[in-house]
Amino acid sequence: MALVNTHFLNLQDNYLFADIAKKVNAFKVMHPKADVISLGIGDVTQPLCPAVIEAMHKATDEMATAEGFHGYGPEQGYAFLREAILKNDFLPRGIHLDMDEVFINDGAKSDTGNFQELLHWDNFIGVTDPVYPVYIDSNVMIGRCGTFEDGKWTNVRYLPTTAENGFVPEIPKDRHVDVIYLCYPNNPTGTVISKAELRKWVNYALKNDALILYDAAYQAYIQDPEIPHSIYEIRGARKCAVEFRSFSKTAGFTGVRCGYTIVPKEVTVADFEGNRIQLNHLWLRRQCTKFNGTSYISQRAAEAIYTPEGKEQVRATIAYYMDNARMMLSTLRSLGYECYGGENAPYIWMKTPDGTLSWKFFEQMLYGPNVVCTPGVGFGPSGEGYVRFTAFGSRERTEEALRRIEKWTKYC
Numbered sequence: 001m002a003l004v005n006t007h008f009l010n011l012q013d014n015y016l017f018a019d020i021a022k023k024v025n026a027f028k029v030m031h032p033k034a035d036v037i038s039l040g041i042g043d044v045t046q047p048l049c050p051a052v053i054e055a056m057h058k059a060t061d062e063m064a065t066a067e068g069f070h071g072y073g074p075e076q077g078y079a080f081l082r083e084a085i086l087k088n089d090f091l092p093r094g095i096h097l098d099m100d101e102v103f104i105n106d107g108a109k110s111d112t113g114n115f116q117e118l119l120h121w122d123n124f125i126g127v128t129d130p131v132y133p134v135y136i137d138s139n140v141m142i143g144r145c146g147t148f149e150d151g152k153w154t155n156v157r158y159l160p161t162t163a164e165n166g167f168v169p170e171i172p173k174d175r176h177v178d179v180i181y182l183c184y185p186n187n188p189t190g191t192v193i194s195k196a197e198l199r200k201w202v203n204y205a206l207k208n209d210a211l212i213l214y215d216a217a218y219q220a221y222i223q224d225p226e227i228p229h230s231i232y233e234i235r236g237a238r239k240c241a242v243e244f245r246s247f248s249k250t251a252g253f254t255g256v257r258c259g260y261t262i263v264p265k266e267v268t269v270a271d272f273e274g275n276r277i278q279l280n281h282l283w284l285r286r287q288c289t290k291f292n293g294t295s296y297i298s299q300r301a302a303e304a305i306y307t308p309e310g311k312e313q314v315r316a317t318i319a320y321y322m323d324n325a326r327m328m329l330s331t332l333r334s335l336g337y338e339c340y341g342g343e344n345a346p347y348i349w350m351k352t353p354d355g356t357l358s359w360k361f362f363e364q365m366l367y368g369p370n371v372v373c374t375p376g377v378g379f380g381p382s383g384e385g386y387v388r389f390t391a392f393g394s395r396e397r398t399e400e401a402l403r404r405i406e407k408w409t410k411y412c
C-alpha cells in the first residue's frame, strides 16, 4: 500500500492569491466596464534589459553548434557565473568567499524551501510575522511545525514585526530557536534591518548554536548606504548563516529562473554525538542527487548583469520601480495613510484606516478606486490591519491608481 506523507495533509490551503483573483473576477463580472489596476502580486513588469537579451541570444546560438553545445553543466553552476558573483556582489563589500561556497540555482524559492531538508525534523524554527509563506510551508512538509491552531503553528516561534515595535523582531528570550529565517529587505513589509540589529541575531546564533537562513532576494533595492546587503557584512555570520539571493527581483528573472545560495564552509550543525557537520558538504551532496543545474542560457543571462552595460541597465530598472515607490509613499502619506517600507524595497506596507480588517479594506479598494492590493493578514497573523502595495507596476498605471485613491479618499 502506498501511504501518503501525512505532513502534507496538515498544510493549510494557501489561497491568498487565488482568493484575490476570485474576488477581482467577481467584481469584473458585475462591473464589466471597470478598469482594475493591480498593485497586488509581487511580480515585475518591465522587460529584461538589452545586455541580458543579447547574452541569451548569443548562448542560444552557441547551443546550435557542436562546439558550443552545453549539456548537463556542473551541479553547482558554471564557474563564469560564480566568479562574477564573488567579484561583484561580495568582494566590493569586503566579503571573501570561495568559489565552492556559491551554489547557482533556479531561483531562491527552491533553495529557501529545500534547505531545511538538511536539518533534523525536531529543530525549533522561528520566523518573523508577517512572513513569506515558503519558509513555514516547507517545514510543515517535513513535520517540523506541530499543528495549526488559531492561525498559528504550535511548534513555530512567530516574531511579530509591526508598527508598534518598529518592524524589528525581538530576540526570543524564553525558549531559544534552533533555526531562524530572516528576510531583508522584507517581503511583505518592505522594511529593512540595520547592521546593529542584524548583529544581535548573528550574536544570538553564535551563542545559542542556532542557524540563520537569510533571504536577501531584494538586496538590490537598498538605497541607504548604511543598510547591509549581505549578512556576511556582520562579523561571525559565516559561522552561522546561509544566504539566499535571486536574480528575479534584481533583474526581472522571474520567468527566466536563476539565483544562488551561499553556504560558507565554516557553517556547521551538530549530530547526536556532538560532531560538527559541514552544511556546505551536505548541500553539495544533496544538490548532486536532486538538482541537475540551471540552464546554460539562464546562467549566461545572469552573467550579463555584471557587465558595465548590464549593471547600468539593471540599475535603471530598479530606479524606475523605486520612483514608483517614492510616488506611492508621498501620495499615500499626504492622504493621511500610515505607510512603511518602500524606501529600500519595492513594497509599501500600509496600515488600514481605523483598524479596518485587511480583507475588508481590500474590498473597499477594489470597489472604490478599483485598485488591487494584497491583504496583509494573508502573510500571517501580525499582518492583520495592513495591506501590501507593490511598486512593480508601470509608471502610467501606478500614477493612475494613485489619482484614483486620492479622489476616493478625499471624496468618499
Ligand SMILES: *Cc1c(COP(=O)(O)O)cnc(C)c1O
Residues within 6 Å of the ligand: 042, 106, 107, 108, 109, 110, 112, 132, 183, 187, 215, 217, 245, 246, 247, 248, 249, 253, 254, 258, 259
Ligand atoms: C520573490 C522572492 C524570492 C525569489 O523567488 P525566485 O524563486 O528567485 O523567483 C525569494 N524570497 C522572497 C521573500 C521573495 O519575495
